[in-house]
Amino acid sequence: MTNAIEIERLCYRTGRTFEIKDLDLHVPQGAIYGFLGPNGCGKTTTIRLMLGLLRPLAGRITLLGSAVPHDVAAILARVGFVPEQPHLDPMLTVRETLAFHAAFYPTWDRPWAERLRVQFALPDDQLFGRLSKGQKGKLMMLVALAQRPELLVLDEPTDGLDPVVRRDVLSALLEYVSQRQATVFISSHLVHELERFCDWIGVMDDGRLIIEVPMERLKNGIKRLRIGGTPATADNAPFVLLAREPANGTGETWLVREWEPHMATYFDGPGVSLHEVIDLDLEEGFVELLRSFRSPRP
Amino acid sequence: MFRVMLYSQWKWSRLIVLLGSVAGFALPLISVHGAARADSSPLQAPELLHAVQSWGVLYPVLAATLGLLVAIASWTPDHRGRHVYALVLPVPRWRYVLLRFGAGALLLAAPITAVLVGALLATSSAAIPAGLQGYPVALAVRFALAVLVAFAVFFAVSAGTARTAGIVLALIGGVMLVQVIANVARVDLDLVGKLQLLVLNWPGPLAIFTGRWMLIDV
Numbered sequence: 001m002t003n004a005i006e007i008e009r010l011c012y013r014t015g016r017t018f019e020i021k022d023l024d025l026h027v028p029q030g031a032i033y034g035f036l037g038p039n040g041c042g043k044t045t046t047i048r049l050m051l052g053l054l055r056p057l058a059g060r061i062t063l064l065g066s067a068v069p070h071d072v073a074a075i076l077a078r079v080g081f082v083p084e085q086p087h088l089d090p091m092l093t094v095r096e097t098l099a100f101h102a103a104f105y106p107t108w109d110r111p112w113a114e115r116l117r118v119q120f121a122l123p124d125d126q127l128f129g130r131l132s133k134g135q136k137g138k139l140m141m142l143v144a145l146a147q148r149p150e151l152l153v154l155d156e157p158t159d160g161l162d163p164v165v166r167r168d169v170l171s172a173l174l175e176y177v178s179q180r181q182a183t184v185f186i187s188s189h190l191v192h193e194l195e196r197f198c199d200w201i202g203v204m205d206d207g208r209l210i211i212e213v214p215m216e217r218l219k220n221g222i223k224r225l226r227i228g229g230t231p232a233t234a235d236n237a238p239f240v241l242l243a244r245e246p247a248n249g250t251g252e253t254w255l256v257r258e259w260e261p262h263m264a265t266y267f268d269g270p271g272v273s274l275h276e277v278i279d280l281d282l283e284e285g286f287v288e289l290l291r292s293f294r295s296p297r298p
Numbered sequence: 299m300f301r302v303m304l305y306s307q308w309k310w311s312r313l314i315v316l317l318g319s320v321a322g323f324a325l326p327l328i329s330v331h332g333a334a335r336a337d338s339s340p341l342q343a344p345e346l347l348h349a350v351q352s353w354g355v356l357y358p359v360l361a362a363t364l365g366l367l368v369a370i371a372s373w374t375p376d377h378r379g380r381h382v383y384a385l386v387l388p389v390p391r392w393r394y395v396l397l398r399f400g401a402g403a404l405l406l407a408a409p410i411t412a413v414l415v416g417a418l419l420a421t422s423s424a425a426i427p428a429g430l431q432g433y434p435v436a437l438a439v440r441f442a443l444a445v446l447v448a449f450a451v452f453f454a455v456s457a458g459t460a461r462t463a464g465i466v467l468a469l470i471g472g473v474m475l476v477q478v479i480a481n482v483a484r485v486d487l488d489l490v491g492k493l494q495l496l497v498l499n500w501p502g503p504l505a506i507f508t509g510r511w512m513l514i515d516v
Contacts (some may be wrong), residue, residue, distance in 0.1 A: 052385070085382075087380070096305070096309075
């Protein structure tokens with residue numbers, strides 16, 4: 001499988017406290033990749049590095065088969081980007097914004113842009129600066145989609161939007177992806193939103209990628225285990241132990257990743273038994289992953 | 299591409315360009331007709347030269363002001379969007395800068411043309427005393443050069459971040475401070491004077507702003 005985005009050992013530092021260190025990230029072609037992480041963990045910085053807005057200290061970035069930042073102008077013609085903050089010219093009307101954008105993209109789809117404008121109920125003659133937050137979000141998504149990109153990079157595109165606008169924006173995105181088989185890289189801290197439609201997930205914290213797996217594997221593989229007794233160690237466990245803590249009474253609660261049902265036999269020993277395997281939803285899994293990353297391993 | 303860039307910049311700088319054009323058109327007319335006598339008697343050469351020279355001070359001021367304001371307006375949409383939009387457009391950065399510069403320079407053609415038309419009208423409508431001549435085209439060309447120099451300088455400064463502008467201001471402030479300290483300490487140092495000579499005297503980059511700006515001269 002080829003990758004639309006490949007990042008190898010990326011390093012970047014800003015100020016004294018924040019750094020991205022040895023970041024590896026792989027987004028398969030055609031995937032909808034959710035990039036999860038708490039605020040300030042480095043998601044936006046990673047995106048800016050990917051698009052050549054910032055220069056890395058070290059590492060290699062490849063987008064759609066071309067190296068960033070060397071071929072960045074040619075790459076950007078194939079990439080649609082929706083940033084976190086409104087970035088379009090506030091003095092241009094909706095119509096003028098579309099005309100401005102169309103001039104820079106040879107693949108601009110004028111009829112579809114107009115259809116989306118009507119679908120999003122965006123007033124033609126309203127200045128971008130006077131649009132509501134939801135309308136700005138819709139227009140930014142519109143300009144990213146109407147250029148018919150092979151790759152969409154979306155930095156918290158629905159953050160702060162009301163549920164109706166969010167649904168409109170996401171359904172337009174999914175319609176495009178289903179038609180065009182485009183790759184989507186979407187950063188968010190809204191876990192439930194990503195859970196609905198992403199097929200790959202990467203979780204970042206403190207400038208590092210904690211995990212990068214297919215969504216199904218993450219959703220089905222993170223479990224909380226209630227164990228009777230106290231196993232001495234977790235050596236040779238077939239799963240990844242993220243955290244362990246004493247439960248009420250004599251047992252322990254373990255948080256594990258990459259769990260499969262046949263692994264229950266691991267606890268078939270004297271004085272130890274597996275009482276219960278509890279499914280976690282993605283949000284719980286995300287929180288536990290972050291907690292285990294931030295605290296020392298057992 | 300250039301057309302949409304020009305339109306975008308027109309929306310940001312139209313008021314500046316319109317007011318600049320009105321001022322540029324009016325300045326030559328006022329400078330010549332301001333010298334006219336109330337009893338409509340013929341203009342005397344010394345009076346006319348004095349009036350033209352007095353009003354002539356305003357040409358470099360207008361040129362610098364127009365260059366400054368249009369340069370700032372050229373970059374304002376990008377500064378507002380923290381340059382994100384510009385940097386993700388699929389054009390090399392040097393080309394984007396050229397587009398912005400070209401659009402700003404083209405918009406400045408309006409006040410330059412206004413100065414030329416005003417100067418031509420002023421010289422053709424006034425009875426110029428013998429021994430004097432009108433130089434409307436030379437004045438307009440000099441005005442055009444001054445506007446473009448000012449625009450280029452301020453365009454380059456405005457292209458940077460607030461930090462860059464701060465560094466430039468700090469450098470200027472530093473020179474002034476050193477001069478003040480030198481004066482107080484009675485040290486024989488004329489830093490400002492030397493810089494002035496270097497920048498404002500020919501072939502200094504801002505020499506075009508200095509000297510006499512005469513629409514009518516001997």
